[in-house]
Amino acid sequence: MTTIDSARLASMFGAIADAMSADRDRLCALDGVIGDADHGIAMDLGFSAARDAVAALDTGSTDPTTLLNAAAKSFLNAVGASSGPLYATAFMRGAAAVKGKATLDDADAVAMFQAMARGIQDRGKAEPGEKTMMDAWAPAAQAAGEALASGKGLAGSLEAAAHAAKAGAEATKAMIASKGRASRLGERSLGHMDPGAASAVTVIEAMRDALTV
């Protein structure tokens, strides 16, 4: 059983930010095919801002909720793309899910993770199958919940989430977008992976690695 404190969450943002700058060009290229080619920039900018914002906090005296809200706000104001409000809402909902806790146990962490997925859904109103990041986040959240219920612990749960996200992202190739910029392409969006689903995999893998080492 892992115990996650604010310092661990801060280092998680550092890990996601690193992963995003490494993934930036691939994400821009994916977005270039069915969107406006800026998704890598947006994610890189957003998570760098979130990392810097939480790094500036005294993690000793900051609870997870406050930290996650600070990350949400800085992400939001750094990014003008769709991913800004989507991830900002994700972290705000994650923050709300762990309200009052000083540290997170496995169940808290999975609850936070599932709240993030719900936040994205509330903000973007996309259902799975519409070729968005929800196609990675929804199965990931569900897989994490099922794994935890079957006693797999946080590491196993996030591993299951990452696995489901990857499959979900892969599945977007066969979808016609009906949300987001790509929805204006109609059938022309077929055959290409959704950039937001692709970056979700990167985010989730980085969370898995950072929260379960």
Next chain:
Amino acid sequence: MTTIDSARLASMFGAIADAMSADRDRLCALDGVIGDADHGIAMDLGFSAARDAVAALDTGSTDPTTLLNAAAKSFLNAVGASSGPLYATAFMRGAAAVKGKATLDDADAVAMFQAMARGIQDRGKAEPGEKTMMDAWAPAAQAAGEALASGKGLAGSLEAAAHAAKAGAEATKAMIASKGRASRLGERSLGHMDPGAASAVTVIEAMRDALTV
């Protein structure tokens, strides 16, 4: 001794117009090098308009002065290039030079021709050597006058004029323009024949042919 009446002048405009439409592309190409590539269009338009205007007159009841003024006006209003006012002024001065005559004898015709050259000079204020149509018209006018004075008659005079015009046009290649659009090119105008001088040769040759058959 030829006697030129209004009908003959009208056919002269027809001949110049024909020569201009044949020469149009070459003149545009020359103007394209050191000007704005429209000189052939301007000369073609102008002389077609002049031909049509004088063709609409009853040459039996129209004196040369009236006919030349009509040509001037129609040329002027058909062409928006520099050549419009230059040739319009030429024909207006030619008209003034034969005022009161019903028909032109050799001396009248040469006087008309020389008045045309003066008209161009008055309007454009170019001196020979400035790389303009004056470099054809000025030596042509002078040669015509000298040839007439030495008893050569109209045919010989216009032949001398055409010859001088041709040499003058050729000489513009070695000049740096200081009048007209090409003057902004400075030394870059060197090596190219001035389009207005080139067309002047065509005009003068057509006049020679039309007035001396």
Next chain:
Amino acid sequence: MKKFMNSVDTVLTESLDGFIAAHADILVLGDEHKFVRRRALRPGKVALISGGGSGHEPLHGGFVGHGMLDAACPGQVFTSPTPDQMLAAAVAVDTGAGCLFIVKNYEGDVMNFEMAAEMSEGVQQIVTNDDVAVENSSYTTGRRGVAGTLVVEKIVGAAAEHGLALAPLKALGERVNTATRSMGVALTSCTVPAAGKPTFDIGDSEMEFGVGIHGEPGRRRDTLKSADAIAEEICAAILGDLGDRAKGPALLFVNGFGGTPLMELYLMYNSARRIFEKHGVTVTRSLVGSYVTSLDMAGCSITLTMLDAETTAFWDAPVHTAALRWGM
């Protein structure tokens, strides 16, 4: 990429600095280039705020001033402004009667404005979606907001100046949006400074029919047609979509995308006007120029707004902004 600039990173801020310096009589720049606002506010008037990605100049900053917007938030090129910009603008220009955000229908913009609206009180929004190039029915994201946004901003701006309250202003804006249809065509691509190369490739004799104002694909790629043929198809799409409403007085707005000169825009206006009038539309108001642009893209859009007495009066009402000015 051939642009007048010093560096990709400072294109936006340098351009805004120039914009504000040139119009310092009517405009003030917010801290950190977050927004552009009117120098003189009118207490008790509903504050109108718009914003969106930059690269569409003069939209929206050029429409800030008496009779139109109170503030505009410029995002990075073709990128939504962020909620902190919108909130800062709202704080700066709300004089107590509330704020109305005017937002073009792009998910990024809509979600960012929505978050700003959730974070502040007394804020309403209008989402414009006048582009008929992309069908509403097939895709749930809905139509894009394009040049018709100017018309909404002008009419709602005049009504706000006239003293309308927040709720009726929002209703008016939605009414104008519903009476407005647009469609565009591109002859060349735009080039986003940060990308450094054209957004899309297009052949020497091709056009992108139904293009979006960010160079998004439209209905189809086609060979370049005559102005009349292009106008015919755009007008048919607009008329077909308006259906029975396409009768009587209207504003015809021919908008250039940035790289197309006025001579061609007036020619398109001439074609479009004839077509609309043949179909029973009476063009009573006109606007021709490059007002809702896509950087340096060559092309144009045609917008038709059906007018009534009220909206005509608001269109005519005095306006004093950097890009639209009359009556004062």
Next chain:
Amino acid sequence: MKKFMNSVDTVLTESLDGFIAAHADILVLGDEHKFVRRRALRPGKVALISGGGSGHEPLHGGFVGHGMLDAACPGQVFTSPTPDQMLAAAVAVDTGAGCLFIVKNYEGDVMNFEMAAEMSEGVQQIVTNDDVAVENSSYTTGRRGVAGTLVVEKIVGAAAEHGLALAPLKALGERVNTATRSMGVALTSCTVPAAGKPTFDIGDSEMEFGVGIHGEPGRRRDTLKSADAIAEEICAAILGDLGDRAKGPALLFVNGFGGTPLMELYLMYNSARRIFEKHGVTVTRSLVGSYVTSLDMAGCSITLTMLDAETTAFWDAPVHTAALRWGM
């Protein structure tokens, strides 16, 4: 060639028809498209007439109206209008106080206007020649008239509206012309419809420095520089030419050539303004936009007009034309 048009032969007349239809509240078209004139004339006012080749829109037709021109004669693209156009315009708008022709310094234009002036009574002319790119001294044809012509037309137009007689108007126009300097730079060529291909070839990273408004060659071909470097050289040429006069209040006008968007023009304005102010010029009036264009050419020019109290007041005076409008 990618243009919105139906046929090369009708580009001009169709565009003029659209222009007049869009501005029928203030403008009337002369017979055979010979000129564009104000709908309402003011008896006893000196009539101001300009004109020149088309392709520079909104110049000159867009400046016809209260407070500016009475008529404009559009020639074919980049070709002078003909004297019959000018005479017809003069007959239509001369209400007895005489006519002042405002002519850009191109031999074709100058000679055609001169012939029109000789054929009518009470006509004077001002020849504008604000372009410092081409040296006056070396070539007797003299400098070209470019974007500064707008400034002369605005100030003289206001003065005519104010009631000045022909002789003082001509003197004022010459004074404004003498206080005005411009220089331009092109990033791409324009394409004349009748030619169907670009006027000049230019490399992907080249600019034509000192270009004319018909795409004429400038001082030199150079590699594309930063906005600051370009502004630095243009401003230096203008300041150098103005010499001691370049102190105190001035109008800074950054003009687009047709294919360059506002965002870049404001950025250039920002660069230019800083440079001029460093040299003791105080920018008290500004104009930024595509007003004196070269068809679809990408590029811009910078114009500086030194102002005094009188010319400032005339610049500020109400104007109501298709392209410039304020104060009414």
